[in-house]
Amino acid sequence: MKKIIFIMLSGLLVSLVAAPQEKVPTPVEIMDRIDKNMVFDTAYSEIEMILTISGRTLSKTMTSYSQGNEKSFIEFLSPARDKGTKILKTADIIQIYYPSAERVMRLSGHMLRQSMMGSDFSFEDMTERSKKLREEYSAVLAAEVVLGGRPCFVLVLTSRIEKQTYYTRKIWVDKERYLGLKEELYSKSGKLLKVLTVNEVESIAERYYPVKITMEDKLRNTSKTEMIVRKIDFDITIPEAMFSERQLLKK
Amino acid sequence: MIYNIMKFAWRNIHRNKRRTGLTLLAIIIGMVSLVFGKSLISGILQSMKEPIIRMQSGHIRLVHKEYLRLERVLPKDQLVAPLGAIETGLQDMAEIESLTRMIKFRALAAHGEQNEACLAIGVIPAEVKHTMEIDRYVKEGTFFSADGPGLIIGSKLAKKLQVAVGDELLLVTTDINYSTYALPFRVAGIFELGYSYLDKNAVFINFAKAAEMMDYRDACQEILLMIKHPERAPEVADEIRTKITAKAAPGILVIPWQENDIMKNTMPLMSKIYDGIFTMLMFIVGLVILNTMLMTVMERYHEIGIIKALGFKNRDVVAMIFAEAFYIGIIGSLLGGGLGAALTAMAERTGIDMTKTLSESILDNIDLPLSFFGKPLYPDLTLSIVIASVLFGIVTTLAAVIYPALKSARMSPVEAFRSELKI
Numbered sequence: 001m002k003k004i005i006f007i008m009l010s011g012l013l014v015s016l017v018a019a020p021q022e023k024v025p026t027p028v029e030i031m032d033r034i035d036k037n038m039v040f041d042t043a044y045s046e047i048e049m050i051l052t053i054s055g056r057t058l059s060k061t062m063t064s065y066s067q068g069n070e071k072s073f074i075e076f077l078s079p080a081r082d083k084g085t086k087i088l089k090t091a092d093i094i095q096i097y098y099p100s101a102e103r104v105m106r107l108s109g110h111m112l113r114q115s116m117m118g119s120d121f122s123f124e125d126m127t128e129r130s131k132k133l134r135e136e137y138s139a140v141l142a143a144e145v146v147l148g149g150r151p152c153f154v155l156v157l158t159s160r161i162e163k164q165t166y167y168t169r170k171i172w173v174d175k176e177r178y179l180g181l182k183e184e185l186y187s188k189s190g191k192l193l194k195v196l197t198v199n200e201v202e203s204i205a206e207r208y209y210p211v212k213i214t215m216e217d218k219l220r221n222t223s224k225t226e227m228i229v230r231k232i233d234f235d236i237t238i239p240e241a242m243f244s245e246r247q248l249l250k251k
Numbered sequence: 252m253i254y255n256i257m258k259f260a261w262r263n264i265h266r267n268k269r270r271t272g273l274t275l276l277a278i279i280i281g282m283v284s285l286v287f288g289k290s291l292i293s294g295i296l297q298s299m300k301e302p303i304i305r306m307q308s309g310h311i312r313l314v315h316k317e318y319l320r321l322e323r324v325l326p327k328d329q330l331v332a333p334l335g336a337i338e339t340g341l342q343d344m345a346e347i348e349s350l351t352r353m354i355k356f357r358a359l360a361a362h363g364e365q366n367e368a369c370l371a372i373g374v375i376p377a378e379v380k381h382t383m384e385i386d387r388y389v390k391e392g393t394f395f396s397a398d399g400p401g402l403i404i405g406s407k408l409a410k411k412l413q414v415a416v417g418d419e420l421l422l423v424t425t426d427i428n429y430s431t432y433a434l435p436f437r438v439a440g441i442f443e444l445g446y447s448y449l450d451k452n453a454v455f456i457n458f459a460k461a462a463e464m465m466d467y468r469d470a471c472q473e474i475l476l477m478i479k480h481p482e483r484a485p486e487v488a489d490e491i492r493t494k495i496t497a498k499a500a501p502g503i504l505v506i507p508w509q510e511n512d513i514m515k516n517t518m519p520l521m522s523k524i525y526d527g528i529f530t531m532l533m534f535i536v537g538l539v540i541l542n543t544m545l546m547t548v549m550e551r552y553h554e555i556g557i558i559k560a561l562g563f564k565n566r567d568v569v570a571m572i573f574a575e576a577f578y579i580g581i582i583g584s585l586l587g588g589g590l591g592a593a594l595t596a597m598a599e600r601t602g603i604d605m606t607k608t609l610s611e612s613i614l615d616n617i618d619l620p621l622s623f624f625g626k627p628l629y630p631d632l633t634l635s636i637v638i639a640s641v642l643f644g645i646v647t648t649l650a651a652v653i654y655p656a657l658k659s660a661r662m663s664p665v666e667a668f669r670s671e672l673k674i
Contacts, residue, residue, distance in 0.1 A: 051429055054328075058429055081430035081466065096423075098433035103421050105361045105433070114359075118429030 027139035030153055033178035034171075037207045039130050042067050045232040049119050053223040060117060064126075071243040072127040082117060088248045089127035097248045104248060113165055120194065120217040120225035124165060136161055137169065144175075147182060151175040159188075166193065177201060177208040192218050199226070205234050256567055260574035270547060275583045277543040278644055281536035282587020283594060285640040288532045290595045290630035291603075292525040297631050299518065302446065305383050308511035309351065309475030310484045311491065313337070316502045318472060325355050325370075325472075327427045329502075332470035336498040341476070344494070346487050349381035351475040354461035358424040360404075360454060362412045369408060370452045371422055373461020373471075382475050385442055385455060392416035392440030395457060401439035402457075405450040409441045416440060422454070426466040434464055484508050537647045544579075544651035548572055548659065555659045556667025565660035572656040573649065580648030588641040595632040602627025 025033070042065075049060045060082055065073045072089040076082040084099035094107040107114070112124040133139075137157035145152055157169040167188035171180040183196040200212035211229040241247060264271045304310065318329035331337065334352065341347055354373035359366055376397050380386050385403065386394045395401030402422075404414065414420055416438050423433040436456060444450055462468070478487050484507035491505045508514055555568060563571070604627050659667065 053429060054326075056328075060430075079428065079430055081426060081428065081432055085431055098421075098423065098431070101421055101423075101433035101435050103433065103435055105359075105366065105421055105423060106364060107366065108364075111359075111366060115425075117431050118425040 024141070024144075025153075027141045027155055028134065030141070030155055030173055030178065031134045031137070031139055031157075034173060034180060035132050035134055037177070037179050037209060039132050040066070040068075040234045042236055042238050043130070043232060043234050044236050044238070046230045048228045048230055049117075049121075050226040050228065051119050051223065052225070053118070058118075060119070065238050065242050066127075066130060067238055067243065069128050069130045069132070072129075073242050073247065074126065076117065084251075085117070086248050087116070087123065087127065088243060088245070089123070090243055094123050094127065095245065095248055104245070115217070115220075120215040120220065120223055121227065122165075125215070133157065136164065142170070145172070147172045150181065152181060164188075174201075174208075179208045179210065194218060204232060207234070253570065256570045257574045260571050261578060263571070263575055264578055270550075271579065274543050274547050274579055275586070277539050278580065278583025278648060279587035279590060281539055282584055282640055282644050283591035284532060285536055285643065286588055286591025286632070286637055287595050287598070287630065289529060289636045289640065290599075290632040291628070292529055293631040293633070293636070294599075294629050296518070296522055296525065298628060299521065300514070303511065303513050303518075304481075304508050306446065306449075308506070308508045308514065309382055310478045310481045310508050311476040311488050312504075312506045312508075312511070313474040313476070313491075313495075314472070314504055314506065315500075316504050319504060319506075325357060327356065327425075327465065330467065330470040330472060330500075331474055331503055332500050333498070334469045334471055337474070337495050337503075340494045340498050341491065344487070344490065346478050346480065346483065346490075347476050348479050349378065349477045351375070351378040351382040351477075352458055352471045353473050353475065354458060354465060354467060354471050355473075356424050356461070356465055358422045358454075358464075360408070360412055361421040361423065362414045362418060365412045367408065367411050368452075369422075369454055370449075371424065371461060371464075372453055372455050373458045373464075374455055375458045379455070382477055385444070388442045388444045389440040390443045392438065395439040395455075398457065398459070399439075400434070400436050400457075400460065402436040402454045403440040403442050404438055404454045405452060406441050406443040407447075407451040408453065409438070411451075414438050420454070422456070422464065424464055426464065428466060430466070432464050432466070434460060436460070481508065485510075533643065536643075540644070540647045541651040544576060544648055545655055548652055548655035552659060552662070552667045556662070556664045559662075559667060560664040568660045569656045572652050572659065576648050576652040577645070580645040583648070584641040584644030587644060588637045591640065592632060592637050595630050598630050599632055602629050604628075 045064045045066075047062050047064060049062070051058045051060070058079070060079065061077045063075050063077065070089075070091065072087070074087040076085040081100075084097075086097040088095045088097075092108060092112075094112055096105050096107065097103075098105065107123060113122045115121070116123045116126050137159055139158075140156045141153055142156045143154040145154055152172040152174055155171045155173055157171065159167045165187075166185040168186040168190070170184040170186070172182040173179065174181050179198065179201055180196075181198045183194075184192060185194040185196065187193055195216045195218060197214045197216075198210040198212070199214060200210070201208050202211045203209075209229070209232065211232070213227045214224055215227065216224045313331050315329040315331060318326055321329070338350070341350065352375060356371050356373075358369055358371040360369045374383075374385075376386075376394055380394075389403060390406065392403070395403060402420065404412075404420070409415070412420070418438045420436050420438055421433055422436060423431060426432050436454075442450075442455075458471070462471075476487075476491075478484060488505045488507040495503070495505070558571075559568060
């Protein structure tokens with residue numbers, strides 16, 4: 001009996017030592033894999049935002065057309081007071097059409113970091129969803145942990161661009177799906193600005209994509225916004241006219 | 252005998268004109284300092300109180316308790332409601348002189364390529380003229396009309412946004428339900444209150460437009476009441492509480508101006524600081540008078556020795572010194588008090604421009620409606636200040652001679668002849 005146990009344990013030890021070690025990807029490789037999931041050429045999505053502010057819950061729905069990270073067009077469908085509000089982003093300028101005033105307001109620079117329609121997402125967050133991490137950040141693999149039952153890499157990203165809103169990002173990356181499951185977004189001074197949590201992921205068109213996200217603006221501290229992607233189509237053809245001022249003013 | 256001593260003392264103060272003149276000068280300067288200093292402090296405190304009442308507290312303020320707690324962030328949903336019922340409840344109160352409804356919210360003001368965060372305040376022009384009197388501070392253009400899409404904008408904000416009278420300004424905000432709402436406004440006027448926070452950040456718009464932007468129905472954030480007898484504010488507030496309790500939503504506070512946070516906490520602190528400064532001034536003036544009187548008596552020990560040798564009793568010497576001090580004290584204090592009152596009255600008419608002593612950056616960072624920052628300061632002269640200062644001058648002069656008078660009385664004539672100038 002002793003012999004059998006000895007042989008089994010020895011076999012186990014040998015197999016552990018002899019087994020090929022799974023290669024840990026480099027931080028750059030991890031970022032590449034994340035970009036593969038998150039970055040798209042074009043996308044059309046139908047989104048619901050559920051705002052929880054000081055104990056109240058409010059819902060807003062919208063449609064969004066995006067072309068890379070450069071162009072974006074969002075139109076709000078509800079509630080009634082928001083209906084018809086349109087946001088057009090081209091290059092670094094955002095134009096917002098307000099149906100109540102029948103006027104367009106232009107935002108640029110630091111104003112892009114303002115809350116979008118009272119949510120915890122900024123205009124920048126919502127219109128730059130296809131940002132390539134690898135181009136803008138350098139990364140360090142800080143740890144390997146388990147988050148919500150899923151093994152994760154903890155990646156700490158530091159911006160290569162001086163004027164980046166989120167200069168440092170700490171991302172818990174799902175080891176299997178290569179998608180950030182949680183993100184802490186920091187300013188250059190090290191202040192925690194926002195926390196993003198992915199609540200649901202779907203496999204869509206050969207990629208994993210978060211379809212339920214919760215964002216908490218830590219500077220407000222009294223609110224959170226859940227973004228639910230009801231529908232998303234990638235790599236569709238979007239007419240160039242969609243990203244024009246004419247579309248913005250169209251009734 | 253006492254008559255003779257008083258006569259002798261009166262002659263004495265005429266004998267050495269230079270000495271008497273210098274002593275009087277010290278008392279006069281002291282009195283002028285006291286009258287002017289106290290009036291100035293009184294003026295500073297008064298000029299703080301007035302704008303706080305006009306801009307923040309009214310004589311009575313109606314506000315939701317949660318709004319008051321979170322006032323810095325201007326909560327959107329802690330309202331005074333139902334407005335109509337509350338107003339009806341207040342209508343038959345003869346003590347109420349005027350009522351000002353207000354809606355305040357953060358907004359983004361946009362003009363062309365420029366946009367700035369601002370504080371929008373919705374008011375009814377006819378009402379706000381009784382409380383804030385903003386119309387008096389419109390330096391360009393006019394106040395907006397009661398129902399139009401006009402606004403008035405703080406001078407520094409107008410400069411940042413590069414807007415002029417007649418330009419269009421877009422205001423964008425998130426309403427009570429966190430929906431975004433925008434309205435265009437026409438700049439009717441530019442105001443300059445001298446209250447830097449509002450000059451840099453505020454726009455005043457029509458109450459109805461503010462209610463539309465915030466999606467308020469029959470509600471506002473605060474009501475300011477001005478009453479006929481401000482000192483009766485606590486009793487009137489009690490009366491209002493009784494009247495509106497059944498009509499208003501729970502949680503609405505009725506706050507008399509005396510209970511306002513700044514009035515209750517900041518003003519007494521400021522008052523104590525100024526009292527401390529004034530006490531120091533009194534101490535310095537007292538010390539100057541004391542020193543002058545002490546020297547005046549002590550340099551006369553030889554002379555006192557002579558009059559004692561001639562038969563003056565101790566009590567006669569004491570009486571003579573006190574009589575001299577009384578004459579000098581009363582003349583100096585009256586002259587000083589009069590001169591101080593005249594100078595202060597002049598300053599009260601012309602005002603003292605404090606802006607020259609304060610840099611623009613300091614003025615910009617003062618977050619209180621202190622109208623004297625950026626505007627001339629007016630001392631507040633009262634008869635009681637003059638009388639108190641004159642009495643202080645006389646009493647200090649008399650107190651100053653107690654020690655040398657008693658010392659000279661105790662000296663023998665020989666001792667007095669020998670004495671040097673020493674204490």
